[in-house]
Amino acid sequence: MNKKNLWLSGPYLVWIVGFILLPLVTIFYYGFTTAQGGFTFANIINAVTDSANLKAIGLTVLLAALATAICLLLGYPLALCLSRIGLKWQKAVIFLFILPMWMNFMLQMVAINVILEDNGIINTILTALGLEKVHIANTFGAILIGMVYDYFPFMLLPLYNTVSRLDGDLINASKDLGAGPLRTFFKITFPLSLPGLVSGATMVFIPAISDFAIAEMLGGGKIMLVGNIVEMSFTKGQYYQGSGLAILLMAFVIISSLITGEDGENEGGAMLP
Amino acid sequence: MEKEKLIELVGVSKSYDGENVLKNLDLYIRDNEFITLLGPSGCGKTTTLRIIGGFVTPDTGRVIFEGKDITALPPNKRQLNTVFQKYALFPHMNVFENIAFGLRIQGVSEQEIKRRVSEMLEMVGLSGFEKRAVTQMSGGQQQRIAIARALVNKPRVLLLDEPLGALDFKMRQDMQYELKNIHKQAGITFIYVTHDQEEALTLSDTIAVMNQGIIQQIGTPEDIYNEPKNAFVADFIGDSNIIDGVMLHDYLVNIRGVDFPCVDAGFRREEPVDVVIRPEDVILTTPEKGQLQGVVTSLTFKGVHYEMDVEACGYEWLVHSTKMEPVGSHVGICVDPENIQIMHKPRSVDEEAAGVDE
Numbered sequence: 001m002n003k004k005n006l007w008l009s010g011p012y013l014v015w016i017v018g019f020i021l022l023p024l025v026t027i028f029y030y031g032f033t034t035a036q037g038g039f040t041f042a043n044i045i046n047a048v049t050d051s052a053n054l055k056a057i058g059l060t061v062l063l064a065a066l067a068t069a070i071c072l073l074l075g076y077p078l079a080l081c082l083s084r085i086g087l088k089w090q091k092a093v094i095f096l097f098i099l100p101m102w103m104n105f106m107l108q109m110v111a112i113n114v115i116l117e118d119n120g121i122i123n124t125i126l127t128a129l130g131l132e133k134v135h136i137a138n139t140f141g142a143i144l145i146g147m148v149y150d151y152f153p154f155m156l157l158p159l160y161n162t163v164s165r166l167d168g169d170l171i172n173a174s175k176d177l178g179a180g181p182l183r184t185f186f187k188i189t190f191p192l193s194l195p196g197l198v199s200g201a202t203m204v205f206i207p208a209i210s211d212f213a214i215a216e217m218l219g220g221g222k223i224m225l226v227g228n229i230v231e232m233s234f235t236k237g238q239y240y241q242g243s244g245l246a247i248l249l250m251a252f253v254i255i256s257s258l259i260t261g262e263d264g265e266n267e268g269g270a271m272l273p
Numbered sequence: 274m275e276k277e278k279l280i281e282l283v284g285v286s287k288s289y290d291g292e293n294v295l296k297n298l299d300l301y302i303r304d305n306e307f308i309t310l311l312g313p314s315g316c317g318k319t320t321t322l323r324i325i326g327g328f329v330t331p332d333t334g335r336v337i338f339e340g341k342d343i344t345a346l347p348p349n350k351r352q353l354n355t356v357f358q359k360y361a362l363f364p365h366m367n368v369f370e371n372i373a374f375g376l377r378i379q380g381v382s383e384q385e386i387k388r389r390v391s392e393m394l395e396m397v398g399l400s401g402f403e404k405r406a407v408t409q410m411s412g413g414q415q416q417r418i419a420i421a422r423a424l425v426n427k428p429r430v431l432l433l434d435e436p437l438g439a440l441d442f443k444m445r446q447d448m449q450y451e452l453k454n455i456h457k458q459a460g461i462t463f464i465y466v467t468h469d470q471e472e473a474l475t476l477s478d479t480i481a482v483m484n485q486g487i488i489q490q491i492g493t494p495e496d497i498y499n500e501p502k503n504a505f506v507a508d509f510i511g512d513s514n515i516i517d518g519v520m521l522h523d524y525l526v527n528i529r530g531v532d533f534p535c536v537d538a539g540f541r542r543e544e545p546v547d548v549v550i551r552p553e554d555v556i557l558t559t560p561e562k563g564q565l566q567g568v569v570t571s572l573t574f575k576g577v578h579y580e581m582d583v584e585a586c587g588y589e590w591l592v593h594s595t596k597m598e599p600v601g602s603h604v605g606i607c608v609d610p611e612n613i614q615i616m617h618k619p620r621s622v623d624e625e626a627a628g629v630d631e
Contacts, residue, residue: 169361172328175348176355177375177426187374191365 027250030243043244053229053245060225063140064208067147071155071204072197074148079159079196080189083166094160098153105150109217112149116142116218138220146218147208154207155200162196163189202260206253279304279462280325280430285334287320294320296486298334302430302464307456309465309473312483313509318466319358319434321483325464326355326432353430354423358438360415362407368394368418369403375426393421396458397451413444420455430462437472449475470510474498482506503616507549514555514591518548518615526615529586531565533608537615547616552593554612557583563605569598 034040047053082090100108115121116136123133136142166189174184212227219225224232226249233242280302287295295317302308310318323329324336327348336344343351354375362371372390381389394400397417402410407418416436423431436452437445453476456463467473473480474494481491482505490502501507504515518528523538528548540546560566567585574580579597583590585606598604 167359167361169357169359170363172326172348173355173357173361173363174374175328176326177422178349178378179374180349183378188363192363 027243027246030239031247033240035240043240044247045244046241047244047248052224053226056224056226056229057248059140059223060209060211060227063144063147063225064205064211066144067151067208068155068201068205070144070148071152072201075152075155075159075200076193076197079156079163079193082160083164090160090164094157097156100149101153105213106217108150109146109214112142112146113137113218116145138218138222140219140223142218143215143223143225146214147204147211150214151204151208154203158196158199158203159193160196162193162199166192198260202257206256209252209256210249277304278302279339280464281337282321282324283335283337285321285324285331285336287317287324287329287331294486295324295331298486298488300481300488300491302462303479305460305462306478307453307463307465307476308479308481309467309477310481310483311467311470311473311509312489313468315485316483317486318468318483322355322432322434322464322466325430326353327351352428353432354426354428355432356416356419356423356434356436358434358436360419362415362418362422364408366407367403368399368405368407368410371407371418372422372425374422379426389425390421393425396424396455397421412440413448416440416448417451420452424455424459428461430464431459433463433465435467436465437467437469445472452476474510482509484509501549501614501616503619504547504549507614507616512552512591512593514548514550514552514588516548516550516588518546520544520546520615524610526613528565529588531586533564533613534610535613535615536611537613540615540617545618547618549614549616550590550608550612552580552591553578554608555583555590555592555594556607556609557581557592557594557596557598558605558607560603560605563607565606567604567606569600569602569604572597572600 031043032039032041034042048057078093082093113120117123118133118135118137120137122136126133136145170188170192171184174188175181179187210227212225212231215223215225215228216231219228226245230242230245230249233239233245278301282298282300285295285298285300286293294315298317298321300321310321312318320329324331327343327346327350331344334344335342338352363374366374369390372393373386376386376389390403391400394402397420399414399417399421402414407415410418416439419436420431433452437448440448449472452463456476465473465476474497477494479491480494480497482489482497484505490497490506492500497506498510501510501513504513507513508515516528518526520537520540520543521527521532522542523540524535526533526535526537526546526548533548557563565585567583567590569581570584570589571582572579574597575593578593578595581592581594581598583592583604583606590606592606
């Protein structure tokens, strides 16, 4: 590009500085200073020693891991099936699964609540069938369902992209060399779909670990995840504690994306079919 | 000479989306022979190979291996191995693991695996490459690994699906010789699929020329080249002059007003026929001595020979000769009777495909 035209990137630079760099600097400033303005690690240490925080961290990691596992268990067989049907059907099913992504987030959450509520759709059906009601709304389970619902396409798409691009002759070659269907799956199909699997897991786990909105909407404020504590700290004006936790969360996100980043690189880019 | 029939296809048909790819195909393959299925793309040669390999199930018909019906047997239970078109090497395994794959499944001991893999690598000239990633190897090397991976299992039959298609010209020629050697060494049956007639002529003991799902002619390379059964085979195998003619009576054909003695008989009187003459069988001489007179319209140097177009009797004759005649010169054309092939004209497009030829 011509040097004279560099100013065209100006608006973008303003955006980066204003909405990404400045907030980061602010968070790091508060995270490593005391209320008096001195340097300290206390906020970070507090983030991992406070019992309420510890409980929230445990819960958050558990939720994110469970959501990732469920998405994987649902998504992998689906991706395998999809790769074996006609291309037209593949596109149709994929479209169906990403359709909710285009819907407003609040709307999705409100809808899930309507389904799960004590007097919601599920319980109405259960009652009509003469069965006992279940209490899901505002529980750990409700948040888990919400996360799986919201993040599932992020698992499915990279998986589908990898699996559907597997050369059919690799499977044929394995059979040709004497491997039965099971052995072919574990020796060829599964190892070769690992990049998509890792990429999908990253794309579910990372947003799930930093989530607070789903927990707030579906947990009824009763279940505190790390994200919720951060949010609460800031709304209460406890910038120092909040920043400490936020930095911790950021470390989690960066570490998990580093662990999986190498393999995931290729697949994450090709999100849409 | 009649060797044991190792594989037999009986009445095999296959269609995809209503399109008949194979039409009631019968074919048998003898033990230890190098047979090539040759034809243009879409002729059904690859489908035939895949049916033998077990990757495609025929709609009708049977596949028989040593007298046993294996039509319903999955590929992993068949005593044959395949070299795939794009090699289909496992990208997540190194050279050693790729070749060892089949042996590991058979439960061969680790020591035996090591011995047999290095034996194979030696045969394909890649000793010392065990630890290499297959993705970092050249096309020719990948090709050899694919062959080694198949042969290490000591199959009765090796299926090769256009294995040289992705290689450059020089490499292809080298690999042709190697394949022939490997066939001799391994002492097993090779079933080879290609659209390259030269490759087929060089490598095969038997060639089956296919078009539109039907075997047009099957025979030795010499048979196919010298005695093509119909115009399609003649045209597909090497260059040919295919000229309209009329059979006057036995042993005499009229080509564009000029009578040529020939060695074919059994046609109706005055029957319109296709006359096939190989370009190297057209003899150029002086106009007075020629059966036909013509003018050279183009001249190309081809290395071993010159290629000339000669306009005579309203037909552009393709001529290969080691002696050149300059463009514009008047020449005479002669053809020896035994070099003139007479063929029935197909009466319809379907018949042309079927290559009907009594």
